Amino acid sequence: MHRKISAFAQLPQKVIWRYTGAQPSTLGDNTLLVNWLPQNDLLGHAKTKVFVSHRGTNGIFEAIYHGVPIVGLPLVFDQDDNLSKMRHRGVDKVVDIANIDRSIFKDALQEVLTEPSYRKNVQKLSSLHRDTPVNPLVSVLFWIEFVMRHRGAAHLRTDSYKMPWYSYYSVDVVVFIVSFTVYIIFKVIRCLCCRLCAKRKRAKQD
Structure with missing residues (x-):
């Protein structure tokens, strides 16, 4: 934990970190700690340059949608596989949580921040992800109203319920x-x- 905080303190950029607990002694002036943050809104901000995350599926889709490159710290379950797929597409830098130190973490952050290929690749994925025939919000509203009009749309339910x-x-x-x-x-x-x-x-x- 303190390794990451020390690395953040050495960056010229401002850092917003969802963190609960006592304020670490190595916290830099550029780092803001918050108990909760609207992750999707933050990723959608024009000045967001990199997303540091364990890389759950929802976070990956949000980062791709908004075109934000990733520094990944996989922990459990499908996170390592998710990051491997993103690394293959050149949109993230994976850091091994078991061997991380301040220097390794800082180098990973600076690489993603300064190497333009990361942002270029993730923006290409974002363009593909957004290219749909119908706006997602319009589609969601249609299907909600469809289910309401047809009283639960029982004809669409799988036979597994029976x-x-x-x-x-x-x-x-x-x-x-x-x-x-x-x-x-x-x-x-x-x-x-x-x-x-x-x-x-x-x-x-x-």
Whole structure:
């Protein structure tokens, strides 16, 4: 934590950081700590230059939509995979959280801030993302009103809602597979035991 704060303090840009807890002693004058911030609105601001994040799916879509390059610190679940895909497209710099120090983090920030290819690549993705036949807000409003007009639009609901819970979660399939596997194992063991007993009988007769 203090490594990141020290790196922020060395930047000429202003930093807004969502942070809860006691104010760190290494906090620079250029860093504003807030308990909460409207992330989507902040990414949409014209002066936002880079987004530092663990890179959840929602954050990725927001950064792409607004054309903001990324410095990623993946932690768990799908975050590393998300960042790898963005890194492949040249829109983010991934930093290994296990090996991070002030110098590595600062270099990553400066690289994304000063290398124009990051912003160029993410703005290209933003252009592709925004190129839709219908404005998303118009589309959302239409479908909300559509569902209201048709009293829930039951004809659009998947048949999975009509399935019993054991079928929905494939419990019946799992039980069948387990039972069949146990049956096969039992038959194999029985066959081997019969052969072994037959060999012993022949050995005694001899």
